[in-house]
Amino acid sequence: MPERAYNWTNILFIASAHILALFSIVYLAAIQFSWASVALGFIWLAASSISITGGYHRLFSHPSYKAHLGLRLFYLCFGAAGAQNSALKWSIDHRIHHKETDTDNDPYNIERGFWWAHILWIFYKDEREPDLSLARDLTLDPWVMWQDKYYLHLAIVVGAVIPFGLGSLWGDPWGALLIAGFLRLILQWHATFSVNSFTHLVGSRPFSIDGSARDSFWTAFITLGEGYHNFHHKFQVDYRNGIRWYHFDPTKWFVWSLSKIGLTSDLKRTTRERIERARAQVRVLRAQAPARSQNSS
Ligand SMILES: [Zn+2]
Ligand SMILES: [Zn+2]
Numbered sequence: 001m002p003e004r005a006y007n008w009t010n011i012l013f014i015a016s017a018h019i020l021a022l023f024s025i026v027y028l029a030a031i032q033f034s035w036a037s038v039a040l041g042f043i044w045l046a047a048s049s050i051s052i053t054g055g056y057h058r059l060f061s062h063p064s065y066k067a068h069l070g071l072r073l074f075y076l077c078f079g080a081a082g083a084q085n086s087a088l089k090w091s092i093d094h095r096i097h098h099k100e101t102d103t104d105n106d107p108y109n110i111e112r113g114f115w116w117a118h119i120l121w122i123f124y125k126d127e128r129e130p131d132l133s134l135a136r137d138l139t140l141d142p143w144v145m146w147q148d149k150y151y152l153h154l155a156i157v158v159g160a161v162i163p164f165g166l167g168s169l170w171g172d173p174w175g176a177l178l179i180a181g182f183l184r185l186i187l188q189w190h191a192t193f194s195v196n197s198f199t200h201l202v203g204s205r206p207f208s209i210d211g212s213a214r215d216s217f218w219t220a221f222i223t224l225g226e227g228y229h230n231f232h233h234k235f236q237v238d239y240r241n242g243i244r245w246y247h248f249d250p251t252k253w254f255v256w257s258l259s260k261i262g263l264t265s266d267l268k269r270t271t272r273e274r275i276e277r278a279r280a281q282v283r284v285l286r287a288q289a290p291a292r293s294q295n296s297s
Pocket of ligand 2: 229233
């Protein structure tokens with residue numbers, strides 16, 4: 001794969017955000033501690049995380065359910081605060097990831113190593129124009145295109161200006177900006193990045209041994225359920241990632257709960273038969289190739 005030029009905007013922004021997140025801990029410990037700012041940080045973390053998992057991923061990238069316009073706007077605004085690109089471009093990258101998993105075309109190809117899949121891929125420019133043919137459905141959604149056009153404005157307003165403004169209500173605007181803006185952002189980034197790195201390296205493969213995607217409770221725990229990644233790669237349009245009721249998948253519970261009040265609908269589920277057939281197939285393949293199965297747990 002030809003070496004790509006550094007993306008200095010991304011490198012400097014990511015480095016600065018990490019420094020500010022570390023400073024926010026110093027700020028809390030030594031300068032000013034406000035429970036209101038900490039609570040705001042948790043609320044912003046929950047809102048922007050669910051907007052990436054339930055919105056960018058399970059709604060826009062894989063239309064696995066339908067959502068009311070109010071919910072879509074919520075996802076688009078708080079998803080921008082997650083500073084992971086617009087929903088349109090994120091979805092195009094993600095659809096390529098599914099189509100070309102473990103190849104050079106996969107934007108976060110795990111074959112290039114843990115750190116590449118986790119964060120280094122963002123440090124390089126991708127000279128290719130986003131392939132809109134992979135997201136015709138999204139280009140027809142005027143709100144997705146609106147968010148794509150104003151992504152940077154939204155990211156700054158929802159990710160920084162609003163926390164700063166809210167913090168000024170309780171006399172801690174800088175603390176609110178640091179905690180709900182930067183500390184929240186770093187925690188959220190590394191959680192999302194873990195799906196591309198850890199869950200393509202560590203965990204079990206009960207549904208498919210074709211690719212590197214694995215099921216990992218720990219990644220599910222920090223990503224609102226996205227860690228059941230082996231299941232997800234096999235059955236991408238299922239709105240669930242953890243299929244058992246006890247699987248830790250808050251995104252699934254959120255989408256399901258909202259269906260009860262009409263904010264989501266048409267939740268797609270894979271039939272039990274298809275799931276069992278996939279499991280059986282994996283068992284047969286392992287029995288045929290015991291040496292291979294030792295590496296695939
Ligand atoms: Zn996916
Ligand atoms: Zn994946």
